[in-house]
Amino acid sequence: MNRLPAWLTGEKAYDDIAPLIVRDSSFSLEFLAAEAKAITLRRFGRTMSLYAPLYLSNFCSSGCAYCGYASDRTTLRRRLELEEVKQELGTMKAMGINDVLLLTGERSSSVDFDYLRRCVDIAASMMPKVSVEAFPMSVHEYRKLADCGCTGLTIYQETYDPEQYYHLHRWGPKQNFLDRLETPERALQAGIKTVGIGALLGLSEPIEEALKLFSHVRHLGQTYWKAGLSVSFPRIRPQTGGFQPAFPVTDHFLARMIFAFRIGLPDVELVLSTRESPSFRDGMAGLAITRMSVASRTTVGGYIESDSDEKGQFEVYDDRSAEKFCMALQAKNIEPVFKNWEPVYNGPSTELKPGKEKC
Numbered sequence: 001m002n003r004l005p006a007w008l009t010g011e012k013a014y015d016d017i018a019p020l021i022v023r024d025s026s027f028s029l030e031f032l033a034a035e036a037k038a039i040t041l042r043r044f045g046r047t048m049s050l051y052a053p054l055y056l057s058n059f060c061s062s063g064c065a066y067c068g069y070a071s072d073r074t075t076l077r078r079r080l081e082l083e084e085v086k087q088e089l090g091t092m093k094a095m096g097i098n099d100v101l102l103l104t105g106e107r108s109s110s111v112d113f114d115y116l117r118r119c120v121d122i123a124a125s126m127m128p129k130v131s132v133e134a135f136p137m138s139v140h141e142y143r144k145l146a147d148c149g150c151t152g153l154t155i156y157q158e159t160y161d162p163e164q165y166y167h168l169h170r171w172g173p174k175q176n177f178l179d180r181l182e183t184p185e186r187a188l189q190a191g192i193k194t195v196g197i198g199a200l201l202g203l204s205e206p207i208e209e210a211l212k213l214f215s216h217v218r219h220l221g222q223t224y225w226k227a228g229l230s231v232s233f234p235r236i237r238p239q240t241g242g243f244q245p246a247f248p249v250t251d252h253f254l255a256r257m258i259f260a261f262r263i264g265l266p267d268v269e270l271v272l273s274t275r276e277s278p279s280f281r282d283g284m285a286g287l288a289i290t291r292m293s294v295a296s297r298t299t300v301g302g303y304i305e306s307d308s309d310e311k312g313q314f315e316v317y318d319d320r321s322a323e324k325f326c327m328a329l330q331a332k333n334i335e336p337v338f339k340n341w342e343p344v345y346n347g348p349s350t351e352l353k354p355g356k357e358k359c
């Protein structure tokens, strides 16, 4: 493996939050919650921005030990055809969703860059905000996606421990630790406006993971100061394959980590998905989290075939409808925000030029 970047191996960036999350921290959870709540209120107000994932395909050539879509799992493989993509998006729109995250597995002959680009093009014609969570791409490819109306990338490093990373990514292109680590920067260099990163909590020692994740987002913020950054806190959920986390993360530690990130990164969007329980999500809303997924399906075609008993990439924990979830937010005096982005903000790169295809 090539040399790890200095920001990952250096000690300095840890200084801000290490005292807040170490095991013998002198800061109580209540104190951190109160600090985080005050910062969140000042910077974001009483709002929660909402999005939903759309699984385009479950084809994958990689062997991530923790994933229900790893290539050795016996699951029905399919991809949405373009007409089906439109139908899924239409169903999501009818649920009130205006901010979509398009997901695929690793690049394959069934799901390649051209397919993803077409899906982004369709989504951008129907939704004001489109992001992708897919295979790592080149700067040139991210630029093309930006031209099609993609404004966001989500890419988790999964674990920042290179040895554990190699062990868990048993085969396939995702084995390349450094390539994945450098992917957010390629997207930002290409003009993608927002990047979301995270570690899959449970894969490695959680305090180390939190510190390295913090260093990563701080490095991105310092290098790409115009970028919109977000951090997610996914914990491993039951999935086909039955992978059990070696380092389970408790609610208590996760709450401490989220509060510490809010205090250390006041302007960064903090994201909590439907992997978490309704009670944990409701508890975190208004304290530090500012963005949540809602009414998520983790199966391919899951919005139209909502009564399918097919197992998705992982089991969703909070399966409340968008309506029910919004009522829970409103009961806490938090305004659900389905749309806070107009496509016109996407800038000149998405404007149609005479004689040139949009993307």
Ligand code: SF4
Pocket (backbone or CB within 6 Å): 060, 061, 062, 063, 064, 067, 068, 069, 070, 071, 104, 105, 106, 174
């Ligand atoms: S996590 Fe992604 S790359 Fe890994 S096996 Fe699952 S779908 Fe494939």
